[in-house]
Amino acid sequence: MLRFIVKRIGLSVLTLVIVSLIVFLMTSIMPGDIAKQILGRDATPEAFEIWNKEKGFDKPLVVQYGRWMGGVLTGDLGTSLQYEMPVSEILAPAASKSAQLAIVALLLIAPISILGGIAAAMNRGKKVDRALTVGGLSAAVIPEFVWAVVLILVFGVAIRAFPVSAFPDEENPNLVSSVYHLILPSIALLFVLFGYISRITRAGVIEALDSDYMRTAVLKGLSRKTAVFKHVLRNALLPTIAVIATQVPYLAGGLIAIERVFNYPGFGNILLDAVIARDFPLLQTAVFLTGVVIIVFQLIADILFAVLNPRIRQKVTE
Amino acid sequence: MTTTPTLELRNLEVAYTVRGIDRQVLRGVSFSIAPGEAYGLVGESGCGKSTAAFAAMRYLPRNGKITKGSILFEGKDIVDINDDEVAKLRRSAISMVYQNPATALNPTIRVGKQIAEVFELNGVSSSDAMMMAEQALTKVQIADPARVLRRYAHQLSGGMAQRVVIAMALASNPRLLVMDEPTTGLDATVEAEVLDLVRELRRDTGTAVLFISHNLGVIRNMCDRVGVLYAGALVEQGATSELFSSPSHPYTVGLLRCIPRGGLHKSTDRLDTIPGTPPALGTNFDGCVFAARCSLADDKCRTALPEMVTIIGSHVARCFHSDKAGSMPRSIEQIEYAPQSTGHKAQVGDTLLNISHLSKVFNQDGSKVRVINDVSLTLGFGETLGLVGESGSGKTTIAKLVLGLTPPEEGGVVTLDGKGLAKTLSHRDVADVGAMQIVFQNPDQALNRRHSVTRIVSRAVERLRKFSLTAAIARAQELLSGMRVDASLHSVRPVQLSGGLKQRVAIARAFAGAPQIVVCDEPTSALDVSVQAAILNLLVDLQKKDQTSFIFISHDLGVVRYISDKIAVLYLGRVVEFGTSQRVFSGPFHPYTEALLSSVPNIDGSTRKRIPLTGVVPSPSNPPSGCVLNPRCPRKAGSGYETLCETEEPNLTEVEPGHFMRCHVPVAKLKQLQN
Numbered sequence: 001m002l003r004f005i006v007k008r009i010g011l012s013v014l015t016l017v018i019v020s021l022i023v024f025l026m027t028s029i030m031p032g033d034i035a036k037q038i039l040g041r042d043a044t045p046e047a048f049e050i051w052n053k054e055k056g057f058d059k060p061l062v063v064q065y066g067r068w069m070g071g072v073l074t075g076d077l078g079t080s081l082q083y084e085m086p087v088s089e090i091l092a093p094a095a096s097k098s099a100q101l102a103i104v105a106l107l108l109i110a111p112i113s114i115l116g117g118i119a120a121a122m123n124r125g126k127k128v129d130r131a132l133t134v135g136g137l138s139a140a141v142i143p144e145f146v147w148a149v150v151l152i153l154v155f156g157v158a159i160r161a162f163p164v165s166a167f168p169d170e171e172n173p174n175l176v177s178s179v180y181h182l183i184l185p186s187i188a189l190l191f192v193l194f195g196y197i198s199r200i201t202r203a204g205v206i207e208a209l210d211s212d213y214m215r216t217a218v219l220k221g222l223s224r225k226t227a228v229f230k231h232v233l234r235n236a237l238l239p240t241i242a243v244i245a246t247q248v249p250y251l252a253g254g255l256i257a258i259e260r261v262f263n264y265p266g267f268g269n270i271l272l273d274a275v276i277a278r279d280f281p282l283l284q285t286a287v288f289l290t291g292v293v294i295i296v297f298q299l300i301a302d303i304l305f306a307v308l309n310p311r312i313r314q315k316v317t318e
Numbered sequence: 319m320t321t322t323p324t325l326e327l328r329n330l331e332v333a334y335t336v337r338g339i340d341r342q343v344l345r346g347v348s349f350s351i352a353p354g355e356a357y358g359l360v361g362e363s364g365c366g367k368s369t370a371a372f373a374a375m376r377y378l379p380r381n382g383k384i385t386k387g388s389i390l391f392e393g394k395d396i397v398d399i400n401d402d403e404v405a406k407l408r409r410s411a412i413s414m415v416y417q418n419p420a421t422a423l424n425p426t427i428r429v430g431k432q433i434a435e436v437f438e439l440n441g442v443s444s445s446d447a448m449m450m451a452e453q454a455l456t457k458v459q460i461a462d463p464a465r466v467l468r469r470y471a472h473q474l475s476g477g478m479a480q481r482v483v484i485a486m487a488l489a490s491n492p493r494l495l496v497m498d499e500p501t502t503g504l505d506a507t508v509e510a511e512v513l514d515l516v517r518e519l520r521r522d523t524g525t526a527v528l529f530i531s532h533n534l535g536v537i538r539n540m541c542d543r544v545g546v547l548y549a550g551a552l553v554e555q556g557a558t559s560e561l562f563s564s565p566s567h568p569y570t571v572g573l574l575r576c577i578p579r580g581g582l583h584k585s586t587d588r589l590d591t592i593p594g595t596p597p598a599l600g601t602n603f604d605g606c607v608f609a610a611r612c613s614l615a616d617d618k619c620r621t622a623l624p625e626m627v628t629i630i631g632s633h634v635a636r637c638f639h640s641d642k643a644g645s646m647p648r649s650i651e652q653i654e655y656a657p658q659s660t661g662h663k664a665q666v667g668d669t670l671l672n673i674s675h676l677s678k679v680f681n682q683d684g685s686k687v688r689v690i691n692d693v694s695l696t697l698g699f700g701e702t703l704g705l706v707g708e709s710g711s712g713k714t715t716i717a718k719l720v721l722g723l724t725p726p727e728e729g730g731v732v733t734l735d736g737k738g739l740a741k742t743l744s745h746r747d748v749a750d751v752g753a754m755q756i757v758f759q760n761p762d763q764a765l766n767r768r769h770s771v772t773r774i775v776s777r778a779v780e781r782l783r784k785f786s787l788t789a790a791i792a793r794a795q796e797l798l799s800g801m802r803v804d805a806s807l808h809s810v811r812p813v814q815l816s817g818g819l820k821q822r823v824a825i826a827r828a829f830a831g832a833p834q835i836v837v838c839d840e841p842t843s844a845l846d847v848s849v850q851a852a853i854l855n856l857l858v859d860l861q862k863k864d865q866t867s868f869i870f871i872s873h874d875l876g877v878v879r880y881i882s883d884k885i886a887v888l889y890l891g892r893v894v895e896f897g898t899s900q901r902v903f904s905g906p907f908h909p910y911t912e913a914l915l916s917s918v919p920n921i922d923g924s925t926r927k928r929i930p931l932t933g934v935v936p937s938p939s940n941p942p943s944g945c946v947l948n949p950r951c952p953r954k955a956g957s958g959y960e961t962l963c964e965t966e967e968p969n970l971t972e973v974e975p976g977h978f979m980r981c982h983v984p985v986a987k988l989k990q991l992q993n
Contacts, residue, residue, distance in 0.1 A: 221409025
């Protein structure tokens with residue numbers, strides 16, 4: 001098991017190095033000149049030169065990359081060009097905001113989608129199944145920002161049941177208020193992910209329901225309900241858990257549209273600002289950190305899957 | 319006074335709803351099982367055996383329903399009882415053992431907990447239940463039950479898994495045990511052990527057993543009475559020995575004649591087959607269900623449903639001509655081949671294939687595992703070499719090495735007709751590839767589902783013989799017709815064909831390159847015995863016609879004996895015995911071969927002492943020192959060679975002309991021990 005984890009971590013690190021290179025090169029070739037924006041169109045060439053030198057943009061790319069990575073590794077994420085502030089001070093509160101949104105969304109999405117999938121599987125071929133399948137897939141084809149707008153118009157503007165902004169106005173919002181503000185965006189995300197997660201759950205549950213071991217359980221004299229609970233769910237939810245874990249980074253790392261629509265100061269919003277402002281240090285680090293989140297959660301999903309499945313766990317141990 | 323039967327089926331009819339139409343699966347099946355009795359149901363696939371078994375458990379597929387008749391358990395009709403009562407019955411009175419024990423166990427729950435669950439359902443506390451689970455495992459003779467309790471299903475061998483399932487089934491002290499093909503898929507030696515266990519448990523517990531099997535030998539050895547099912551109808555029933563010695567329904571007679579039983583050999587005997595194919599699910603019959611395939615059938619058979627007639631005592635058959643069934647004409651299709659001048663100047667028996675010093679080492683998690691160890695064999699023109707041995711003995715790996723699907727280790731050489739072959743397929747030229755082809759066990763998976771039958775074969779002709787497309791198609795159709803695949807089926811896809819026809823297509827494909835050798839890897843294991851007989855006949859015909867040689871792999875020793883000229887017995891990647899079919903099967907035997915042969919349930923009903931192999935097959939990653947068989951060898955103890963057996967690996971030596979053995983015990987001594 002330990003060997004498996006170490007190997008996976010090694011691979012993850014390698015992936016991150018590649019990601020960092022790609023991110024760095026992409027942001028370097030991005031069109032637009034931030035110096036012009038900051039110093040103004042009328043600045044002298046000398047001023048540009050001094051500014052570039054000061055920020056280190058005159059150095060070869062390799063050196064710039066080295067400095068950036070070295071900084072990331074030692075905890076110095078660089079300085080934002082547009083805000084003239086350490087990147088970490090900008091990203092930390094945003095990351096925390098994004099994490100809050102992700103947690104609330106996940107707590108809403110995972111149980112509802114899993115229950116939906118189980119209900120569909122248990123009523124295979126019947127109306128409940130068809131309604132859940134058609135409803136789930138129809139909802140999923142509409143992008144989250146469209147849902148966001150619809151939800152705002154219905155629940156925020158027309159009914160006024162939920163706030164239109166995901167971020168409380170008050171100075172020190174309490175937990176209830178924070179969660180309350182995050183419900184509408186979470187529902188938008190639920191609409192997008194429900195179809196996907198419930199379909200995977202449904203497939204897993206059906207496979208387990210049709211399995212020989214389910215037959216054994218029923219022929220042992222277990223009631224269908226007990227047999228499903230004790231024998232089906234554990235096997236059926238394995239793939240679901242992995243799928244949900246792979247959706248976490250999507251939720252935590254870049255809900256640009258949702259954050260924009262709900263005016264939420266999360267990671268996605270910062271990212272978008274950085275792109276518009278050509279704020280390389282901020283952009284590079286933000287994109288890179290998104291990659292870190294994705295890879296870490298993929299790693300967690302893999303390990304979780306191995307731990308839950310004795311067959312893989314054993315292969316891994318041998 | 320008569321006792322109430324444990325289980326009684328009365329005129330039971332079951333139908334499956336397929337696309338809105340009810341299709342009858344069981345047609346008025348009646349039989350009863352007395353307490354303590356073992357009743358066997360035999361028949362080919364699709365005849366309704368399993369449906370009858372699951373109906374007795376009140377467990378039918380979602381589209382299945384009982385349309386008529388009754389199922390009485392200890393006198394009480396259980397057709398209409400509610401789910402709670404059914405569950406209670408399953409908890410406490412009726413248990414089942416399944417065909418595939420590995421999948422019957424939950425992969426994510428430790429087996430101990432799964433057994434304990436049965437006790438808990440009957441109101442035992444969870445700590446006591448675990449203790450009782452351990453006792454249950456002891457009862458099914460599992461070594462170290464405390465450790466096995468903590469294992470998962472995938473950590474058990476097939477035989478162990480079936481013991482666990484049996485322990486689970488017996489945990490509720492059932493009065494009826496339903497066993498659905500409990501040993502199908504297990505090695506012969508493991509099968510024999512499981513059957514011994516069931517026999518013993520039955521003696522101890524007096525449980526009534528409903529035993530389902532397609533294997534007539536197993537049924538003969540396990541059951542007191544037998545029922546023969548065909549197309550969902552019980553066509554014959556009687557005491558086992560009486561029914562097997564004087565079968566009185568043409569179907570039963572046909573089934574028994576299909577089996578390549580002891581002593582039959584392709585050189586002298588042609589297997590009988592049952593012409594035609596079983597009726598499709600839900601076919602309606604005016605007369606006898608078997609009339610369409612019966613050589614005795616007359617107009618009466620086709621229009622009137624025969625009643626059960628008494629043959630003798632309780633032996634009954636549903637046939638108008640039961641008195642003539644035993645002597646009914648054989649229905650073999652005799653094919654005459656004009657002797658062909660194939661261009662071979664060789665005589666049958668001249669060496670065609672020579673494999674020498676083949677070894678194969680696999681890397682398994684960093685450690686090296688020698689799965690094939692220095693195997694040398696020869697095969698002549700027009701001969702069949704049978705490879706036998708338990709699973710994991712290396713049969714298939716040898717075939718792969720010969721075919722070049724995986725390269726042998728340094729030093730291994732494969733010579734075909736005097737020409738050394740490249741180690742891997744990609745380095746062999748087209749002629750060499752075409753010269754050696756393979757037929758797999760499962761034609762479902764071996765044939766491309768998206769291609770038509772002609773395309774499957776013509777593609778191989780194109781590639782292997784460099785024919786033009788039109789010539790290839792013509793040749794493919796010729797080949798298919800030669801395999802007795804009707805021209806009307808040449809354009810269909812494999813999914814529309816029966817198992818036997820698919821295998822014929824697979825054989826046609828293998829013959830596309832005009833091969834000198836065809837490797838047949840369990841080609842009939844997935845087929846019913848009547849289809850198996852037809853395929854074996856076909857292979858023999860092809861061999862006689864073209865002097866094709868076969869390497870024939872099978873776990874069914876009767877089949878191997880029938881079709882092989884030479885036999886190599888493998889154990890742990892080594893050849894332990896090699897010789898003519900006649901020699902290997904008549905003895906003196908290598909101790910391993912002896913044990914293997916004695917474990918086959920005998921269809922003749924002759925009792926034979928089983929020579930057990932103790933313990934389990936050792937892992938090739940850690941083979942025993944000395945002779946690899948020595949920890950399990952039935953002839954080591956008392957032979958006087960114990961020390962030698964444990965320290966030194968014996969060589970393969972010629973003990974009689976053309977008969978090789980790898981054993982320290984001299985052949986004379988073995989002969990003496992084996993008489």
